[in-house]
Amino acid sequence: MDEKELRLAECFLAVFPGINTDEIAKACSTSVQGWDSVANVTLSAVVEEEFGVNLEGEDLARFDSFSGILSYLRDAEKCTQT
Numbered sequence: 001m002d003e004k005e006l007r008l009a010e011c012f013l014a015v016f017p018g019i020n021t022d023e024i025a026k027a028c029s030t031s032v033q034g035w036d037s038v039a040n041v042t043l044s045a046v047v048e049e050e051f052g053v054n055l056e057g058e059d060l061a062r063f064d065s066f067s068g069i070l071s072y073l074r075d076a077e078k079c080t081q082t
Helices: 003-015 021-026 037-051 057-062 066-081
Strands: none
Touching: 003 021, 003 037, 003 066, 021 066, 037 066, 057 066
16 A cells, blocks of 8 residues: 555544454445445545545545545645646
Protein backbone atom coordinates (compact mmCIF):
# COMPACT_ATOMS: atom_id res chain seq x y z
CA MET A 1 0.00 0.00 0.00
CA ASP A 2 1.17 3.50 -0.76
CA GLU A 3 0.86 6.41 1.68
CA LYS A 4 -2.58 7.48 0.42
CA GLU A 5 -3.91 3.93 0.78
CA LEU A 6 -2.49 3.65 4.30
CA ARG A 7 -4.07 6.95 5.33
CA LEU A 8 -7.40 5.87 3.86
CA ALA A 9 -7.14 2.52 5.66
CA GLU A 10 -6.73 4.46 8.92
CA CYS A 11 -9.94 6.35 8.10
CA PHE A 12 -11.74 3.05 7.63
CA LEU A 13 -10.40 1.74 10.93
CA ALA A 14 -11.60 4.89 12.69
CA VAL A 15 -15.15 4.39 11.41
CA PHE A 16 -15.21 0.58 11.32
CA PRO A 17 -12.95 -0.54 14.19
CA GLY A 18 -13.99 -4.17 13.83
CA ILE A 19 -12.89 -4.48 10.22
CA ASN A 20 -10.10 -6.94 9.48
CA THR A 21 -7.11 -4.96 8.19
CA ASP A 22 -6.54 -7.60 5.50
CA GLU A 23 -10.01 -6.91 4.12
CA ILE A 24 -9.90 -3.10 3.98
CA ALA A 25 -8.69 -2.89 0.38
CA LYS A 26 -11.71 -4.97 -0.71
CA ALA A 27 -14.20 -3.26 1.61
CA CYS A 28 -17.49 -2.01 0.20
CA SER A 29 -20.82 -0.95 1.60
CA THR A 30 -22.28 -4.42 1.06
CA SER A 31 -19.39 -6.33 2.64
CA VAL A 32 -18.76 -4.28 5.79
CA GLN A 33 -21.15 -4.84 8.65
CA GLY A 34 -22.54 -1.55 9.90
CA TRP A 35 -21.84 0.43 6.73
CA ASP A 36 -25.09 2.32 6.57
CA SER A 37 -25.97 5.90 5.64
CA VAL A 38 -24.78 7.24 9.01
CA ALA A 39 -21.47 5.39 8.71
CA ASN A 40 -21.12 6.70 5.16
CA VAL A 41 -21.53 10.30 6.33
CA THR A 42 -19.07 9.68 9.17
CA LEU A 43 -16.55 8.10 6.81
CA SER A 44 -16.94 11.01 4.41
CA ALA A 45 -16.25 13.50 7.21
CA VAL A 46 -13.18 11.56 8.36
CA VAL A 47 -11.85 11.43 4.79
CA GLU A 48 -12.50 15.16 4.31
CA GLU A 49 -10.56 15.93 7.47
CA GLU A 50 -7.68 13.55 6.73
CA PHE A 51 -7.18 14.55 3.11
CA GLY A 52 -8.32 18.18 3.17
CA VAL A 53 -10.97 17.70 0.50
CA ASN A 54 -14.45 19.19 0.31
CA LEU A 55 -16.96 16.64 -0.91
CA GLU A 56 -19.95 17.57 -3.01
CA GLY A 57 -23.15 15.54 -3.25
CA GLU A 58 -22.20 13.85 -6.49
CA ASP A 59 -18.82 12.85 -5.00
CA LEU A 60 -20.55 10.79 -2.34
CA ALA A 61 -21.80 8.37 -4.99
CA ARG A 62 -18.21 7.10 -5.26
CA PHE A 63 -18.01 6.56 -1.50
CA ASP A 64 -19.36 3.01 -1.54
CA SER A 65 -16.04 1.17 -1.42
CA PHE A 66 -12.42 1.55 -0.45
CA SER A 67 -11.42 1.48 -4.11
CA GLY A 68 -14.07 4.06 -5.05
CA ILE A 69 -12.88 6.47 -2.37
CA LEU A 70 -9.25 5.90 -3.31
CA SER A 71 -10.09 6.59 -6.96
CA TYR A 72 -11.85 9.81 -5.96
CA LEU A 73 -8.84 10.94 -3.91
CA ARG A 74 -6.42 10.21 -6.75
CA ASP A 75 -8.63 12.07 -9.23
CA ALA A 76 -8.90 15.02 -6.83
CA GLU A 77 -5.12 15.07 -6.50
CA LYS A 78 -4.70 15.15 -10.28
CA CYS A 79 -7.08 18.13 -10.51
CA THR A 80 -5.07 20.12 -7.98
CA GLN A 81 -1.79 19.37 -9.75
CA THR A 82 -2.87 20.83 -13.10
